[in-house]
Amino acid sequence: MSKATKQFQTEVKQLLDLVIHSLYSNREIFLRELISNASDAIDKARFEAQSNESLLEGNSDWKIKLIPNKDAGTLTIRDNGIGMSMAEVEENIGTIAKSGTKSFVQAMKDAAAAEQPELIGQFGVGFYASFMVADKVTLTTRRAGDASHATLWESSGDGSYTIEDATKAERGTEIVLHLKEEFKEYLDEWKIRSIVKKYSDFIQYPVCMDITRTETPKGVDGEEIEGAGTIEKTEEQTLNSMKAIWARSKSDVTEDEYKEFYKHVSHDFEDPFRTIHFAAEGTSEFKALLYLPAKKPFDLFMAERKRGVQLYVKRVFITEKCDALLPDYLRFVRGVVDSSDLPLNVSREILQEDVQIKRIQKSLVNKILSTLADLKEKEYDQYLTFWKEFGPVVKEGLHFDYANKEKLQELILFQSTRTAEGEYVSLKEYVERMPEAQKEIYYITGEDKASLEQSPLLEAFNAKGFEVLFMTDPVDEWVVQSLFEYKEKKLKAVDRGDVDLDSEEEKKEKEKKQEEAKKEFGTLLDLIKNRLESKIKEVRFSNRLTDSACCLVADEYGMNANMERIMKAMNQAVPESKRVLELNPDHPILKVMAEMHKQNPDNSRLLDYSDLLYDQALLTEGSPIKDPLKFTKLVSELMVKAAQQ
Ligand code: ADP
Numbered sequence: 001m002s003k004a005t006k007q008f009q010t011e012v013k014q015l016l017d018l019v020i021h022s023l024y025s026n027r028e029i030f031l032r033e034l035i036s037n038a039s040d041a042i043d044k045a046r047f048e049a050q051s052n053e054s055l056l057e058g059n060s061d062w063k064i065k066l067i068p069n070k071d072a073g074t075l076t077i078r079d080n081g082i083g084m085s086m087a088e089v090e091e092n093i094g095t096i097a098k099s100g101t102k103s104f105v106q107a108m109k110d111a112a113a114a115e116q117p118e119l120i121g122q123f124g125v126g127f128y129a130s131f132m133v134a135d136k137v138t139l140t141t142r143r144a145g146d147a148s149h150a151t152l153w154e155s156s157g158d159g160s161y162t163i164e165d166a167t168k169a170e171r172g173t174e175i176v177l178h179l180k181e182e183f184k185e186y187l188d189e190w191k192i193r194s195i196v197k198k199y200s201d202f203i204q205y206p207v208c209m210d211i212t213r214t215e216t217p218k219g220v221d222g223e224e225i226e227g228a229g230t231i232e233k234t235e236e237q238t239l240n241s242m243k244a245i246w247a248r249s250k251s252d253v254t255e256d257e258y259k260e261f262y263k264h265v266s267h268d269f270e271d272p273f274r275t276i277h278f279a280a281e282g283t284s285e286f287k288a289l290l291y292l293p294a295k296k297p298f299d300l301f302m303a304e305r306k307r308g309v310q311l312y313v314k315r316v317f318i319t320e321k322c323d324a325l326l327p328d329y330l331r332f333v334r335g336v337v338d339s340s341d342l343p344l345n346v347s348r349e350i351l352q353e354d355v356q357i358k359r360i361q362k363s364l365v366n367k368i369l370s371t372l373a374d375l376k377e378k379e380y381d382q383y384l385t386f387w388k389e390f391g392p393v394v395k396e397g398l399h400f401d402y403a404n405k406e407k408l409q410e411l412i413l414f415q416s417t418r419t420a421e422g423e424y425v426s427l428k429e430y431v432e433r434m435p436e437a438q439k440e441i442y443y444i445t446g447e448d449k450a451s452l453e454q455s456p457l458l459e460a461f462n463a464k465g466f467e468v469l470f471m472t473d474p475v476d477e478w479v480v481q482s483l484f485e486y487k488e489k490k491l492k493a494v495d496r497g498d499v500d501l502d503s504e505e506e507k508k509e510k511e512k513k514q515e516e517a518k519k520e521f522g523t524l525l526d527l528i529k530n531r532l533e534s535k536i537k538e539v540r541f542s543n544r545l546t547d548s549a550c551c552l553v554a555d556e557y558g559m560n561a562n563m564e565r566i567m568k569a570m571n572q573a574v575p576e577s578k579r580v581l582e583l584n585p586d587h588p589i590l591k592v593m594a595e596m597h598k599q600n601p602d603n604s605r606l607l608d609y610s611d612l613l614y615d616q617a618l619l620t621e622g623s624p625i626k627d628p629l630k631f632t633k634l635v636s637e638l639m640v641k642a643a644q645q
Contacts, residue, residue: 001086003164012128013159018109019128020157026269030129031186032199034077034175036264037126038064039203041081041173043317045144048082055082055144057171062205066196066239068187073179075186080172083143086151089163093127093139093153107298131157133186136178142168196239202261204315206238244315246289246336250277262291265310266334270294273386276335276371284359290335290368296389300332309364311351312338318346324357329397330368332390337364369407376411376426384424387413392473399475399482409486412479414469415449417458425469427486435465437503440492441485443469445476445562447622456548456620457494463546464501468494474566495621497556499543514541517585524590524597524606525583531610532581535626542582549587552579552617561621581617589613608634 008016042062049055059080067076084092130137135156142150150168155161168174185191189211196207212234216224245253245261262272272291279287290309308331311322315338326333341356351357372394376383387394397408413424418433430441442461446452452470461468471480480491492499502510518525518541529539537555545551554560559577567574583590589609596603612634615625625631 001163001165003162005160005162007160008155014109016128016131016157020132027132027183028186028195029199030133030177031077031192031195032264033126033129035064035196035200035203035207038077038079038081038173039200039205041079041083042205044082045080045171046316047318048144052145055171057144057147059170064203064205064207066192066207066209068189068192068209070184070187073181073184073187075177075179075192076174077177078172078174080170081144083172084141084151085143085146085149086163086165088143089139089141089151089153093161128157130175130177133179133183134177135180138176138178139173140166140168140176141173142171144171147171193239199260199264201240202243202245202257202264203240204242204244204317206242207240208236208238210234211237244312244338246277246287246338247315253277258289261289262334265336266291266293266297268293268295268297268334272334274371274375276367278367280360280363284356284363285340286360286363287338288335288360288364288367290333290337290364292368292371292386292390293332293334294389296332296393300393309333310336312336313342313346314338314340318342319351322351322357324352324354325361326364327361327397327401329393329395329400330365332393333368365401365404369404369411372411373407384413387424392475395473395475395479399478402482405482409483414443414471416470417453417462417468425467430467430469431487431489433467434489437464438466439500440490441469442466442492442494443471443476443480444494445471445480445560447562447565448472451622454620456551457544457553459546459548460499460501460544461494466501474569477563477566493554493560494544495552495560496554496558501543510543513585517541521585521590521594521597523601524594527597527601527606528581528583528610528613531607532614535578535614536581537578538580540580540582541585545582545584545587547587548584548620549589550581550583550613550617552621552623553582554579561623565623581614583613 042064045055046060046062049060061080063080065076065078067078068074069076137155137157139153140150141153150166151163152166153161153163179186186195189209192209200207212232214230214232216230217228219225245257258275258277259271262275263269266272271294273294274292276288276290276292279285308321308323309325310320311318311325325337337360339356339360342354346354372383372386375386391413394408395412398405398412401408409427413426414430415423416425416430419425427441434441444452444455444457446455449470449472452458452472458468471477480493484491525539529536532539536552537558542551544553552561554577558579559575560579564574564577593606593609596606596609611630615631618625
């Protein structure tokens with residue numbers, strides 16, 4: 001192909017702009033990103049060569065070479081990894097992540113807007129980081145096994161790039177950074193050494209550089225030969241120690257090494273929250289170095305995720321995407337698992353079904369859950385910090401990992417009618433502090449604590465001193481379906497079915513009152529029911545209300561308002577389900593209506609009042625009213641009438 005000039009995808013332009021302007025305080029990471037890409041490319045070549053040896057082209061001396069050239073003002077990063085075809089260059093460099101591109105850039109913008117540049121690091125800005133230090137980048141690459149096609153790509157990071165055919169004898173990729181004047185320090189030997197040591201020491205392949213030293217020649221006796229002048233000696237040195245830190249014993253790894261390795265595998269800028277390093281022996285032999293991040297990654301709830309735990313077999317990288325290694329609800333965990341049992345040429349498809357992988361998964365999950373249990377017991381404040389970030393994800397486990405239900409139910413925390421701002425309660429504590437008269441565990445689902453606290457559904461529970469858990473994560477609706485009881489106490493939604501809060505005596509008392517109320521309101525209830533027939537299933541007197549006039553509840557198996565909201569947000573069809581309107585016979589509005597009804601059962605105002613009651617119930621639970629225009633018209637009329645009296 002002759003030379004073509006092309007435009008970057010809009011999102012790439014935005015990304016470049018963000019990278020250049022937000023990450024300046026961490027500029028030196030450009031080298032880490034490029035070395036990391038080179039190492040990934042060698043991993044891939046090594047992996048593919050397992051089944052196709054010809055890709056090696058007779059050279060398996062894996063190496064990443066750094067070549068600073070002070071005269072030209074360039075820094076070159078060269079690898080002999082898998083390389084790219086022209087199509088791959090177009091796909092990988094110049095466009096970002098095929099899917100979710102928009103949300104990706106948006107999430108990055110948010111991070112920049114929140115002035116949290118460290119979050120941007122998580123996005124794997126990778127190759128684009130070059131433009132923080134270079135005003136021109138030239139990339140030449142040739143895919144392993146295809147000696148006759150190489151590609152030359154070049155850009156000044158200003159919105160366009162050129163691409164053309166090239167020749168390249170060796171497979172792999174060579175990136176030449178034309179450094180901006182003010183960043184020429186990155187050509188300095190000691191600067192490069194220190195960056196490599198800091199960020200890339202554990203890269204598995206040698207990161208090499210030619211070092212030239214000036215020496216005075218020495219005689220056979222080892223003494224310098226006078227008057228012989230100086231000679232230049234160049235030798236290739238390896239700058240990194242290449243130690244696979246997961247393969248070392250814990251006592252040999254320093255805290256800093258753990259942290260740097262975390263940043264390498266996670267692309268996070270922050271330190272990890274917890275490090276879990278262990279070796280398993282017996283039926284399944286593997287080493288694992290896992291990390292719990294401090295902050296949730298931006299793509300935690302996106303279907304398409306980039307990173308997971310990396311799988312190695314006997315120190316050879318296999319894949320970064322082995323979904324079977326950890327269940328989905330632990331998808332925030334990062335790190336490396338290195339198995340001694342799996343065959344090296346294992347295919348990525350087989351991994352999904354492999355029994356060894358299943359054994360490894362079981363052991364990893366046990367370790368992670370016991371680490372969390374330990375943290376909760378010994379360092380509760382720390383656990384709370386973790387929970388606030390990852391609780392909503394861990395909770396998914398209750399729905400999907402039945403085998404670990406017992407452990408998971410001890411890990412979950414909730415806010416409640418009794419917890420202060422920022423505080424949480426566990427199920428164990430909840431049950432321990434239940435008053436004797438309370439038989440079930442009560443909960444209410446909704447959007448957030450502040451709005452739930454206002455719910456009329458809580459009135460009777462508050463009056464009794466019964467604590468109600470606030471379930472404010474969308475996943476909670478599923479959690480309660482799977483959990484359904486804890487320590488033989490049933491979980492019960494306050495907005496579902498009948499609630500049974502009273503002692504036998506109180507019940508008798510209430511029944512008596514309801515009988516009387518029925519006599520008093522009997523036909524009024526029928527009138528309200530008829531009026532609202534298309535919207536509700538039933539009208540009845542409430543056990544839950546003490547102050548408010550009315551509320552809506554789901555029947556035992558019906559769908560509640562929160563679930564409807566969640567399903568709509570997920571763009572799912574919401575089946576038509578009618579709910580029950582509960583009324584408080586002690587509320588003045590009902591007394592007023594009963595009186596009006598007695599005077600004249602055909603009073604048309606009764607119909608308007610019925611509509612208003614229903615709309616009130618919708619508003620207090622946070623649901624939209626169906627006909628806001630009519631609602632405001634009725635309220636205005638009432639206001640005028642009230643003022644005229
Ligand atoms: P990331 O590394 O996070 O995927 P990059 O923007 O750094 O993001 O790279 C995009 C893609 O370009 C990589 O996923 C890889 O497929 C390809 N790539 C980058 N550098 C190299 C390289 N040195 N050799 C081969 N492919 C590379």
